[in-house]
Amino acid sequence: MWIFLLQRSTLLLFLVASVAVARDREPRVRNVYIRDNPKDEAERVYVTGEVVTVLRFQQPCDPARTKMLGWEGRFVPVECAGKRVLVEPLQNLEPKDRFLLLVTLADGKELPFTVTAIGDKEWERPDQQVNVFLAPETQDALRAQLEDTRTRQKLLEEANRRHWEENTEDHALAKLLKNGSVRLTPLKARQRWILKKVGMTVEATFLTGKAKAAVLFRVTNHNKFNPWSLSEARLLTTRPGETAPVLFGEAKPFALQKDWEELAPGASGYLAVVVDKSAFKSREGACDLTVELYRQDGLLDAHVLLDRRLVRE
Missing domain, CATH: 2.60.40 (Immunoglobulin-like)
Incomplete structure (x- = not known):
């Protein structure tokens, strides 16, 4: 099982961005009521x-x-x-x-x-x-409070929808992985990469399974003063053979679980991503995938390449 991994050096290439790729932090308009x-x-x-x-x-x-x-x-x-x-x-x-x-x-x-x-x-x-x-009793204030109520209701509905979506087999696998229970899953570790950069160390373990692929991250925050947290993760299509970050690829669904909200200075934590075999198909045919991790300030901190051959039929 290791042969095809060793023969192709870019199969599970682990990359951390050396340049800052900013993700827009959307500004907001909000209402405050002072009494x-x-x-x-x-x-x-x-x-x-x-x-x-x-x-x-x-x-x-x-x-x-x-x-x-x-x-x-x-x-x-x-x-x-x-x-x-x-x-x-x-x-x-x-x-x-x-x-x-x-x-x-x-x-x-x-x-x-x-x-x-x-x-x-x-x-x-x-x-x-x-x-x-x-x-707060003026017409403008009452109108603003009504709009705030509608916004809160929408956010609650989206939270409930996300909770329902997370009640899936892939999310269950991701929970087991981030809790260190790999043996309880049908996934098998096939490769591990470690990369050290200023302020952090990222270790990625790639796992293969029948109709599934996964990557388990272990992130260590070496910054002496500032915490590290995940702002967003993305899964994007990548043409076979390409290793560069994909900024405009097709977004694909995935399951993500982590055992932390924020990593304090010196702390480590696990983050698991599980991908179904259906994600390795794009409009152009079979494809590889790139997992991108954005830190709290919206910058791309790390990305990994998932080869479609990780999925066993």
Whole structure:
């Protein structure tokens, strides 16, 4: 079983990107509702370098009394434009950065905001526009709250759908793999690659099975200060014989399971990907597949090539 693996050097080629391939972090428009409660914390605003974030209010702001503390050298000067306040950092902020933005409205009301860096959580995506409502009973605020309710309902429906989709044989196999129970699966390990790069080590074990193929990743975070997490994984078609990353291949379904949400400095974790034989067929015929792993900042951190011959009939 090892012969065909050794004869073709590119069969299970493991590659880690040496250049940063950015995946767009989609900006968002969201609504916040500020009430006169002294215990409420300042609303956070998530910003990213060289991108303008707009805070939109229900009345004009006072330019003379709207300011940010400690912005010098880090931001373009804050600008008031009618009912809008524009915030633009000159570069990406560090996760620990916090800047106090004090917005004063035309009626003299002061509203504090905490401007900070984006993160890997869903609510820490970069803000494109933040609609600020002070009177929740107004028509605009009620309309915004209705839209927020509809959005939450849609997200719940999508979460339920994903849960149903994960109740499959492939996901069950992936769970066993990431838990270290390879012997309980019909899959057999056939090759292992280890690659070390600055800040991390990635080990990939390739497995073959009847009508299935899989790859088990062991990721170790060597960064002394920052955690590592997975933003997204993709499975794309690759023409037989090609080894370069595929940016525009046909996306294919797969099962993914991991035993961690975030790898702290020095920690290791397992991530398993299971692929059905049907995924190795494209519109052009038989194909290989590329698994791509994107880290928390949206950059392509690693990709592996899965040869179609891993699947046994």
